[in-house]
Amino acid sequence: MKTIRLTMAQALLRFLDRQVLSVDGEEIKFVRGIMGIFGHGNVTGIGEAIEREPGNLMFLQGKNEQGMVHAATAYAKQKNRRQIFACTTSIGPGALNMMTGAATATVNRIPVLLLPGDNFASRQPDPVLQQLEVPTDYSVSANDPFKAVSKFWDRIVRPEQLMSSLIQAMRVLTDPAETGAVTLALPQDVQAEAYDYPAHFFEKRVHFLQRRPAEQDAIYRAVDLIMRKQKPLIIAGGGVHYADATKELLAFAEAFGIPVAETQAGKSAIPWNHPLGVGGVGTTGTLVANRLAAEADLIIGVGTRFSDFTTASKSAFSNPYVAFLSLNVSSFDAVKMEAESVIADAKVALVALQQELAERGFLTSYADGAISEMKTEWDNEVDRLYELESDAGLTQTRALGIINGYIGSTAVVVGAAGSLPGDLHRVWRTTEPKTYHMEYGFSCMGYEISGAFGVALAEPGRDVYALVGDGSYLMLHSELVTAIQEGVKLTVLLFDNNGFQCIHNLQRDQGSDGFGNEFRLRSKETGRLDGPYMSINYSALARGLGAASYTAGTAKELEQALRDAKAEQGPVLVEIKVLPGTNTGGYDSWWNVGVPEVSVSDKVLKAHDKMQHNLRTARPY
Structure with missing residues (x-):
């Protein structure tokens, strides 16, 4: 039997580079590339292999581990799960930063391959830098928590284990029903260990998307x-x-x-x-x-x-x-x-x-x-919302109407959290499939810009817009830098309403006066965060990163900013000042969030009574 002597990391890349997915007779290279952030746990293993023998795998340098997993997830989602990126990190905090991204992928049934570094299998330098030590179980590392959010998990402690593990990983990554995050924890010494791998293991391997027939x-x-x-x-x-x-x-x-x-x-x-x-x-x-x-x-x-x-x-x-x-x-x-x-x-x-x-x-x-x-009645309501004016400033639904009317039928909008997904689900008008990319299985704040980058990679011929609130933007916008680095065009439409207004609205709907959700300065008089709104210049922040940026506070300014953004060649941020509380709501709907049964507030008690009434009319399971 012919063999090839390779390190485990080299063998991993060679295998991934030769995986093909067959869908209705069309063959698609399954692993497009690897997104990575290097540290001592992977730079001399996978990092060296990517540097010297990447094959046809594209490498993208992530800026935040969670962000790059979101980008990989969005890429696979936009590709209808037919092509993926893998993500590699060092051990410890770098690995754990991928946890939220892993959960987001698994909840949404989207395939993503995670390759975190792990503790030394030999334990020679024990404890290595960033090692999590569990005195009662020395086999546990920072990668064990991934078991809860992965559809398949393994730790490769010998280089030959890679072969059986990769076959199982590909089974899950290409399964239309049981897919999600796959985590292969890679001890940093084992990444560099060599083994005589059978040559046939690296031959082109075709995985078939089998359309399960109905009995x-x-x-x-x-x-x-x-x-x-x-x-x-x-x-x-x-x-x-x-x-x-x-x-x-x-x-x-x-x-x-x-x-x-x-x-x-x-x-x-x-x-x-x-x-x-x-x-x-x-x-x-x-x-x-x-x-x-x-x-x-x-x-x-x-x-x-x-x-x-x-x-x-x-x-x-x-x-x-x-x-x-x-x-x-x-x-x-x-x-x-x-x-x-x-x-x-x-x-x-x-x-x-x-x-x-x-x-x-x-x-x-x-x-x-x-x-x-009924459709005509609703269309008239959307028209009303799209034209809704206020002397106090730009309403959120008016801004959405302008954007919806301008960007064209083939542009892709990306979102995830806050009040925007609710508004978009209700009023956004789509005419083409795959132009609405919402991560709402996990509703993960911070997905928006990373996801838009992933979508832009998957759809280079389409305009891509990330619709994100200021709260989500502050959570995670690091992959805007990656988009700049790669010359990938995407437009960030940042809706600045001074805080986490979606949850602020939810609070007040359930009897609260509103607490801890707006971006306000601490008041010297009350000692609480109920002073003036903070003044944050998001456009200046974007320019500092290297993106073009514009600011809009009126309908006319927004229309002009969209035109200017369209003309830019690289990533753009448009900061849109919108009035808090001007999102949509209601329309014969309800959401059970749990309201306190005991409170000093009569408003909360009334909200609890309303919740109980709705529960009596809802199905119990």
């Missing part, structure tokens, strides 16, 4: 259920995009006249102006989608995990005869809401269902013009 019995059960119902509503989730099933979804809906609502991950699956497209559903849903959800006698979930925002904490479906049907490649997600489940690829399942229902002549029983009338 015929499951299709028959689903069809029998649908035939008994009159007012179904489809809820399109992220699985529609990952299965590349937007055309099949549209054909299915049109064949039977079924309205389509969308989750945050599913949005852009159907054009906003399609007669059957009713927009976001649930806590941040549109009025038309939430009314249809309340009336529906059947909810057909396609590629959704039915999160609490999608179901409005299980209060969105009030028809006493409502039933649930779930088309999902994951059995874990398919059984939620006690759904009748079809465990299959969304594209395959929709085609099979459509054929069977067409043979039985199924049609919905919505009154003529009923959906159109």
